[in-house]
Amino acid sequence: MAPQESGIQTKSLYNVVFVLGPPGSGKGTQCAKIQNGFGFVHLSAGDLLREERMRAGSQFGELIEKHIREGTIVPVEITCKLLENAMLASGDAKGYLIDGFPRNRDNLDGWNREMGDKTKVHFTLYLSCPLDLCVERCLHRGQGRTDDNEESIKKRIVTYNDQTFPIIQHYEKLNMVREIHADSKSVDEVYAEIEKLFNDAGFH
Numbered sequence: 254m255a256p257q258e259s260g261i262q263t264k265s266l267y268n269v270v271f272v273l274g275p276p277g278s279g280k281g282t283q284c285a286k287i288q289n290g291f292g293f294v295h296l297s298a299g300d301l302l303r304e305e306r307m308r309a310g311s312q313f314g315e316l317i318e319k320h321i322r323e324g325t326i327v328p329v330e331i332t333c334k335l336l337e338n339a340m341l342a343s344g345d346a347k348g349y350l351i352d353g354f355p356r357n358r359d360n361l362d363g364w365n366r367e368m369g370d371k372t373k374v375h376f377t378l379y380l381s382c383p384l385d386l387c388v389e390r391c392l393h394r395g396q397g398r399t400d401d402n403e404e405s406i407k408k409r410i411v412t413y414n415d416q417t418f419p420i421i422q423h424y425e426k427l428n429m430v431r432e433i434h435a436d437s438k439s440v441d442e443v444y445a446e447i448e449k450l451f452n453d454a455g456f457h
Contacts, residue, residue: 329363
């Protein structure tokens with residue numbers, strides 16, 4: 254087996270698994286368990302943008318603030334740069350879970366342009382869950398997020414359906430989607446399936 258096809262970190266490429274699914278499907282919860290179990294580093298594109306926006310002296314902070322204030326999407330080059338910086342800062346990790354990215358076609362094209370020659374995307378972990386259950390989970394998860402209200406959640410699900418789900422379909426055509434049903438099972442049952450998937454992919 255060639256080094257790039259195994260679960261071993263290659264010298265020049267970062268091992269990456271994209272983690273996608275509707276809001277409330279359990280991406281953050283499962284990423285934390287994978288991080289503990291497999292030594293992957295969990296990177297949330299949204300969290301990185303929020304942290305950068307608040308960081309004193311940030312070269313991107315003002316621009317990110319402007320986009321968030323106007324409800325527009327932050328340029329993908331900035332998101333990719335923050336992801337790359339986080340990878341560099343995390344040292345010699347086995348791999349990286351990129352949570353909630355790419356969100357749309359522009360994200361995907363930007364990733365391929367900015368990061369395509371620096372990373373190996375092994376697969377997309379797709380946590381599928383009925384949307385009505387996702388809304389219910391978001392409303393009751395008590396994380397204090399300002400966008401965890403019914404109106405905002407429904408808007409986020411429309412965006413997910415229109416823009417993110419086609420990205421999952423894109424990777425499905427490349428045989429790069431590993432779907433886990435995250436609806437009626439417990440957190441541990443979902444993780445047991447993910448654990449087998451990562452072991453099968455060579456990430457022991």
